[in-house]
Amino acid sequence: MPELPDVEGFRRTFQRYAGGNLVTGVWSDRDELRNTNPTRLDRELRGHVFGAPRRHGKWLVCTTEGPVLVLHFGMTGELVWTTARKGHRHDRMILQFRDGNLHLRDMRKFGGVWLLRDERGLERATGPLGPDAWRVKRDAFLARLAGRRGGAKAVLMDQAVIAGLGNLTVDATLWRARIHPRRGMGTLSSREQAVLFDAMKAVLRDSLPLGRVPLRGDLLTTLRQEGARCPRCHRKLQHGTIAGRTTWFCAHCQH
DNA sequence: GCTCATGTTCCCCT
DNA sequence: CAGGGGAACATGAG
Numbered sequence: 001m002p003e004l005p006d007v008e009g010f011r012r013t014f015q016r017y018a019g020g021n022l023v024t025g026v027w028s029d030r031d032e033l034r035n036t037n038p039t040r041l042d043r044e045l046r047g048h049v050f051g052a053p054r055r056h057g058k059w060l061v062c063t064t065e066g067p068v069l070v071l072h073f074g075m076t077g078e079l080v081w082t083t084a085r086k087g088h089r090h091d092r093m094i095l096q097f098r099d100g101n102l103h104l105r106d107m108r109k110f111g112g113v114w115l116l117r118d119e120r121g122l123e124r125a126t127g128p129l130g131p132d133a134w135r136v137k138r139d140a141f142l143a144r145l146a147g148r149r150g151g152a153k154a155v156l157m158d159q160a161v162i163a164g165l166g167n168l169t170v171d172a173t174l175w176r177a178r179i180h181p182r183r184g185m186g187t188l189s190s191r192e193q194a195v196l197f198d199a200m201k202a203v204l205r206d207s208l209p210l211g212r213v214p215l216r217g218d219l220l221t222t223l224r225q226e227g228a229r230c231p232r233c234h235r236k237l238q239h240g241t242i243a244g245r246t247t248w249f250c251a252h253c254q255h
Numbered sequence: 256g257c258t259c260a261t262g263t264t265c266c267c268c269t
Numbered sequence: 270c271a272g273g274g275g276a277a278c279a280t281g282a283g
Binding site for chain 2: 271272273274275276277278280281282283
C-alpha cells in the first residue's frame with residue numbers, strides 16, 4: 001500500500017493522534033527495529049511529547065523535543081489508532097498514550113523503525129533521497145532528470161532522484177503523460193519533460209486527499225488486471241516486468 | 256501446490 | 270560509474 005499518498009495519510013493520522021501527545025509507553029517486537037531494540041525504544045521515548053511529523057517521500061519523521069522516531073512502511077505497513085488495549089497479529093510497534101494507542105502494522109515486515117538522537121543522522125536511516133515528489137518545483141524536477149540515461153520508469157522509481165513515487169504512482173504518471181515506461185529518460189523532449197511533471201503532480205493531487213494510492217479509473221488498482229482497457233483509446237492494456245516491477249501501460253497511447 | 260503482491264537492498268553483469 | 274536484471278527479505282491472498 002504505502003506510496004507517497006498513503007504515507008501522507010499516515011502523517012495526518014500521526015499528527016492528529018500523536019502530535020502534542022505524551023508517550024506513556026512503547027511496545028515493539030524486534031523484527032521491525034533497525035537501529036534499536038524494544039527495551040531502548042520504550043526507555044528513550046517514554047515521557048516525551050511528539051511534535052508535528054514530517055513526511056519526505058515514503059518516510060515519516062516523527063520528532064519529539066528529544067529523540068526522533070523514523071518510520072518506513074515497506075510494502076504493507078500502516079498506522080492505526082485504537083482506544084482498545086488489544087494488539088493485532090501484525091502489530092510491530094505500539095505507541096501508547098493516555099487516550100489510546102497508535103499501532104504500526106506491517107504484515108510483511110519490509111518496513112522499519114529507527115530511533116535517532118536528533119535529525120542530523122536522518123540520511124543514515126533513509127539513504128540518499130531526492131526532493132519530495134509532491135513539493136518539488138518544476139525547475140528542480142527537471143534538474144533532477146538531467147543526465148539520467150535510464151528508462152523513464154526506473155528513473156522515476158529511484159528514490160534518490162525523486163522521493164515518494166512507487167510502482168503504482170509511476171505507472172499512473174507515465175500513462176497520463178503518454179510516455180512509454182521503457183522510454184529512455186534522456187530522450188524526452190523538454191515539452192515531454194514538462195508534461196511528465198504535470199502528470200506526476202496531477203496523479204499526486206488526485207491521490208493525496210484519499211490518503212491512499214488506489215484511485216479509480218487510473219492505472220493504479222482497478223485497471224491492473226487481465227483484459228483491462230485503456231480509458232483513453234479503449235485498447236487492451238499491456239503488462240510486463242519493467243525496472244523489476246509489474247508494469248501496466250497502453251502500448252497505443254504511450255511512446 | 257503455484258503465482259503474485261503498492262519497497263528496499265545487495266550482488267552480478269554489461 | 271551508470272544502469273539493468275534477479276534474488277532476497279516475510280507473509281499472506283487467490
